[in-house]
Amino acid sequence: MKSDKYEKIMDLARRRGYLWSSFEIYGGIAGFVDYGPLGTMLKNNIINIWREYYVVREEFYEIDSPTITPYEVLKASGHIDNFTDPIVECKKCLDSFRADHIIEECVSVNIEGKSLKELEDLIRKYNIRCPKCGGELGEVKRYNLMFVTSIGPGGKRTGYMRPETAQGIFIQFRRLAGFFRNKLPFGVAQIGRAYRNEISPRQGVIRLREFNQAEGEFFVHPKEKTHKKFKEVEDEIVPLLPADRQMDKSIDPNEKIIRITIGEAVRKGIVRHEAIGYFIVLTKKFLMDIGIDVEKLRFRQHLPDEMAHYAIDCWDAEIYTERxxxxxxxxxxxRTDYDLRAHMNHSGVDLRIFVEYDEPREVETYEIELNYREVGRIFKRDLKLVEERLKEMDIEEMERMVKELKEKGRYILKVDKDGEVKEFEILEDYVKIKKVVKKIQGEKILPHVIEPSYGIDRILYCLLEHSYREEKDRVYLDLKPKVAPIKAGVFPLVNRDGMPEIAMSIKDALRREGIVAQYDDRGAIGRRYMRMDEIGTPFCITVDGQTLEDGTVTVRYRNTREQERVKIEEVVGYIKSRLNDL
Amino acid sequence: MKSDKYEKIMDLARRRGYLWSSFEIYGGIAGFVDYGPLGTMLKNNIINIWREYYVVREEFYEIDSPTITPYEVLKASGHIDNFTDPIVECKKCLDSFRADHIIEECVSVNIEGKSLKELEDLIRKYNIRCPKCGGELGEVKRYNLMFVTSIGPGGKRTGYMRPETAQGIFIQFRRLAGFFRNKLPFGVAQIGRAYRNEISPRQGVIRLREFNQAEGEFFVHPKEKTHKKFKEVEDEIVPLLPADRQMDKSIDPNEKIIRITIGEAVRKGIVRHEAIGYFIVLTKKFLMDIGIDVEKLRFRQHLPDEMAHYAIDCWDAEIYTERxxxxxxxxxxxRTDYDLRAHMNHSGVDLRIFVEYDEPREVETYEIELNYREVGRIFKRDLKLVEERLKEMDIEEMERMVKELKEKGRYILKVDKDGEVKEFEILEDYVKIKKVVKKIQGEKILPHVIEPSYGIDRILYCLLEHSYREEKDRVYLDLKPKVAPIKAGVFPLVNRDGMPEIAMSIKDALRREGIVAQYDDRGAIGRRYMRMDEIGTPFCITVDGQTLEDGTVTVRYRNTREQERVKIEEVVGYIKSRLNDL
Structure with a gap:
């Protein structure tokens, strides 16, 4: 018997069809995993419950955008420049390694936030060599973690496999705001593949090059990071590990987690605002609901130097695993307005939305009119476009325009026409400018976004580990019925006397009701139960001698192994109700 | 009003959140589409119904493998060599075009099956020029349609975005056969992204570079292409367009489709075997079930020269669209055993499964034993591995080995150890060979596979088109309740007297039951109905003055616009039952 729990679970997962090495017959490649028949059902069940939480109940609307993403999007989002790891190549064997990892493995120094130069200095200072061949290591470089490809023929257009599903949401913000009729707050979700071309992944399903995300983006007014349902959850106790307690060396490492209500955490400023607080609670509820052990769950705040380039605050739900x-x-x-602002600046398309004031306000502003004698022959057929754009111009931009006209004598007016951006040069004598006082109804703002982002693959592995039970004579997965891939095994005790036909018809009746049942007539009945236990099937139905006499079958519950006799015609209803109860 | 139906539907789809141009704010890229909030729900609903058909009822088991696929897999599958289009570049503007398409657009010649050289000759002969700039066209080349990328740093390992989900299934065949305990037939499914780096796609959602497939692979014994449920469907009438009728010029083009039962079609040899016949019927049922107009559906057999490189027979479900x-x-x-054989040959891993005979048979064969005096010092620690491999060797290979030893004096023995292939050279004097007669219980065979492969994006577009209805005063989508994104709109007639609160609580109650309902309190009630009609919402619930008096609300059905009054406390149950009935 293997002693490491990870090995045990991965062995079970491989044997029984939960998780398989990808491309195994070709030698396999690290960082990829196949979900086998049971793994796929488990994953789909987890995703469906996530949808129930976010899409059905929280009223997030889901979108589905391409995984291939053009350069422009990821340049704007910062991924071209910031989504990198430090890499170092061995001069002898030419293999590549993560510079920070091999330093950490050799010496115990804090490398968080170190520059490439500093990492290289550390390698020289401690004479760190290639972990594979002992050769000398080269220069430490920046390595971009995106898979790169080319769209269309001739390599004319560079694309990347998306590093997160979120960008697909941000770049459709204008359409989304329209869908929600420009009313904040609103939530948008995306579930799907994301990619990270790791240098040399060595942690199995925990660090994948291709993985499954479920992300929610909750857009809010920058000054209203509240949540209308916060009241409903404020008494929920959550296990928090704030940044300051992590850094405070006077606190015993075992005492760093605090357990308080989310209401108190927000009132005390431990959690920055209600919106983050609400999603911390929702995440806790979701994870517990699918079967994660709450004793092995904590919310850890990012330290200032580990935050992603787009975030000002981040809490990770961390789950404990043995290995x-x-x-x-x-x-x-x-994520504040980091992404929307970046895309607005790079695309030239206005992504702000108009928010009405409670009361109209008076402000000093300008009136800008075209000098028609000048511009008619210049803008020709685009005159109307420019005219309308000037009419819609907001106060901020008017001020900018007036200033630039004064200083440089020209202003570049960007006009967005169905996603296509046209530029027009405006010279001083094209326009007449008047100072006025206006009553305004509201202003255009760029929303901020609060993002709960779930790594489905890691959650699934943790769920397998937390469900794994060993007893003297068996191993079983204590999966809740709602996540278990197979809901019921159906067996004939022996393969004669019409038992197979009855068992088969029960299996078919369950399947007709949408309940995934599996027929099994091979091997001793005890072994069949054990097979079902090992994959986490909550119920087994057996057709036996007594069935032929009184029309009842046995139903055995996985965890207790207790059996009851149920009439054949009631067994579908019986299973249905117990699936819902447990 | 736009007159083309495609334009009308795409306009509706864009305005209301079904389908959006991808990367629109950056100018867009052809061949990509975003599913908006409603489109994603519609797509998920279609996929869930597909799962009900294939996974729940047909007992296909679903797997989920990476979209990034290494070179070796696609070399073996033939995609590196055969998944290509002929391309030609303009010498002047350097833009690229599909050579066959631009020839077809200029002259009416049959170009099916023409070589690169022949296509180029046609371009020269008819002096075909660049369709964009009129420049001279260059050489016709082969262009591979896969998106190419690189796995890990340094470009050491080439990968491609998968051209079909099917390969992920074939390369896991050994694991899958184990899961099904080596018992044929069995079905495996995969749903997910597939990619095709088109040269210059110009058909909107119909020709995408990134698309969604749902594929089933039904593995059968090569001599038993039957289906155990064929009896249940043999009286189903199907619209067939066989290859010979397509080619027979004596048949009127409008009379080419024949409508006969699938039973007769198989008996007459029009459809090659039951397995294909069964999936033709299942496909018809599925498409009708989601709402495709059966009058606009036909099954067309591929002509011999249009078949994919892996298939010996193929029937396409074709759906009629106006544009x-x-x-x-x-x-x-x-697909026969094309793929499994290719992967077996390329990987060296035995993908055959053992099938027992009804009666044991006597065959002439060999007994091969190691000459231990010779081999001990040669194979050393691998001796046991070689020994076991020889013991398991089947008759076919023994014959091959004996022949090669006789002719060449050596045989390369490939040993598969957990997916890793080791090679051992066997020389004549390493083994002792004896002729024997043996009773054998069965044989190893390589299964054939029948593949129903669904293009979800095209089906979704066709469904929108077939559901589109215009009346004098409104447009509506006649979507079945089970596929409609929003099941119910909930409105307060006016925004006072407590009506909003009641409407909101009804919306919440529906959502708690998993029914996606949308609250709307903006604009005149008639406009709200029209908005819901246009997106295909089957029911609208309105809270009005009478609600305050007698606790009833109106429920309006989209198609008939008829309204009924239902008690508030019964409205969730009422909607539920009507969703199931329709």
Whole structure:
């Protein structure tokens, strides 16, 4: 018997069809995993419950955008420049390694936030060599973690496999705001593949090059990071590990987690605002609901120097595993308007939305009119476009325009026409400018976004580990019925006397009701139960001698192994109701 | 009003959140589409119904493998060599075009099956020029349609975005056979992204570079291409367009489709075997069930020269659309053992499964034993591995080995150890060979596979088109309740007297039951109905003055616009039952 729990679970997962090495017959490649028949059902069940939480109940609307993303999007989002790891190549064997990892493995120094130069200095100072061949290591470079490809023929257009599903949401913000009729707050979700071309992943399903995300983006007014349902959850106790307690060396490492209500955490400023607080609670509820052990769950705040380039605050839901310790499974981040602003600036398309004031306000502003004698022959057929754009111009931009006309004598007016951006040069004598006082109804603002981002693969692994039970004579997965892949095994005790036909018809009746049942007539009945226990099937139905006499079958519950006799015609209803109860 | 139906539907889809241009704010890229909030729900609903058909009822088991696929897999599958289009570049503007398409657009010649050289000759002969700038066209080349990328740092390992989900299934065949305990037939499914780096896609959602497939692979004994449920469907009438009728010029083009039962079609040899026949019927049922107009559906057999490189027979479910005519939405192909054999040969891993005979048979064969005096010092620690491999060797290979030893004096023995292939050279004097007669229980065979492959995006577009209804005063989508994104709109007639609160609580009650309902309190009630009609919402619930008096609300059905009054406390149950009935 293997002693490491990870090995045991991965062995079970491989044998029984939960998780398989990808491309195994070709030698396999690290960082990829196949979900086998049971793994796929488990994953789908987890995703469906996530949808029930976010899409059905929280009223997030889901979108689905391409995984291939053009350069422009990821340049704007900062991923071209910031989504990198430090890499170092061995001069002898030419293999590549993560510079920070091999330093950490050799010497115990804090490398968080170190520059490339500093990492290289550390390698020289401690004479760190290639971990594979002992050769000398080269220069430390920046390595971008995106898979790169080319769209269309001739390599004319560079694309990347998306590093997160979130960008697909941000770049559709204008359409989304329209869908929600420009009314904040609103939530948008995306579930799907994301990619990270790791240098040399060595942690199995925990660090994948291709993985499954479920992300929510909750857009709010920058000054209203509240949540209308916060009242409903404020008494929920959550296990928090704030940044300051992590850094405070006077606190015993075992006492760093505090357990308080989310209401208190927000009131005390431990959690920055209600919106983050609400999603911390929702995440806790979701994880517990699918079967994660709440004793092995904590919310850890990012330290200032580990934050992603787009976030000002982030809390990770971390789940405890025996081999890897606490692993990050969900990130709940306040991304501010970082992404929307970046896309607005790069695309030239206005992504702000108009928010009405409670009371109209008086402000000093300008009136800008075209000097028609000048501009008619210049803008020709685009005159109307320019005219309308000037009419819609907001106060901020008017001020900018007046200033630039004064200083440089020209202003570049960007006009967005169905996503296509046209530029027009406006010279001083094209326009007449008047100072006026106006009553305004509201202003255009760029929303902030609070993002709960779930790593489905890691959550699934943790769920397998937390469900794994060993008893003297068996191993079983204590999966809740709602996540278990197979809901019921159906067996004939022996393969004669019409038992197979009855068992088969029960299996068919369950399937007709949408309940995934599996027929099995091979091997001793005890072994069949054990097979079902090992994959986490909550119920087994057996057709036996007594069935032929009184029309009842046995129903056995996985955890207790207790059996009851149920009439054949009632067994579908019986299973249905117990699936819902447990 | 736009007159083209495609334009009308795409306009509705864009305005209301079904389908959006991808990367729109950056100018967009052809061949990509975003599913907006409603489109994603519609797509998820279609996929869930597909799962009900294939996974729940047909007992296909679903797997989920990476979209990034290493070179070796696609070399073996033939995609590196055969998944290509002929391309030609303009010498002047350097833009690229599909050579066959631009020839077809200029002259009416049959170009099916023409070589690169022949295509180029046609371009020269008819002096075909660049369709964009009129420049001279260059050489016709082969262009591979896969998106290429690189796995890990340094470009050491080439990968591609998968061209079909099917390969992920074939390369896991050994694991899958184990899961099904080596018992044929069995079905495996995969749903997910597939990619095709088109040269210059110009058909909107019909020809995408990134698309969604749902594929089933039904593995059968090569001599038993039957289906155990064929009896249940044999009286189903199907619209067939066989290859010979397509080619027979004596048949009137409008009379080419024949409508006969699938039983007769198989008996007459029009459809090659039951397995293809069964999936033709299942496909028809599925498409009708989601709402495709059966009058606009036909099954067209591929002509011999249009078949994919892996298939010996293929029937496409084609759906009629106004702009594009008949478009291929599902392919039902007999891929034989093409893929499994290719992967077995390339990987060296035995993918055959053992099938028992009804009666044991006597055959002439060999007994091969190691000459231990010779081999001990040669194989050393691998001796046991070689020994076991020889013991398991089947008759076919023994014959091959004996022949090669006789002719060449050596045989390369490939040993598969957990997916890793080791090679051992066997020389004549390493082994002792004896002729024997043996009773054998069965044989190893390589299964054939029948593949129903669904293009979800095209099906979704066709469904929108077939559901589109215009009346004098409104447009509506006649979507079945089970596919409609929003099941119910909930409105307060006016925003006072407590009506909003009641409407909101009804919306919440519906959502708690998993029914996606949308609250709307903006604009005149008639406009709110029209908004819901246009997106295909089957029911609208309105809280009005009478609600305050007698506790009833109106429920309006989209198609008839008829309204009924239902008690508030019964409205959730009422909607539920009508959703199931329709």
């Amino acid at each position: 890897f310790g606490w692993i990050e499974c969900v990130g709940i981040a306040d | 594009f005519g008949w478009i291929e939405c599902v392919g039902i192909a007999d």
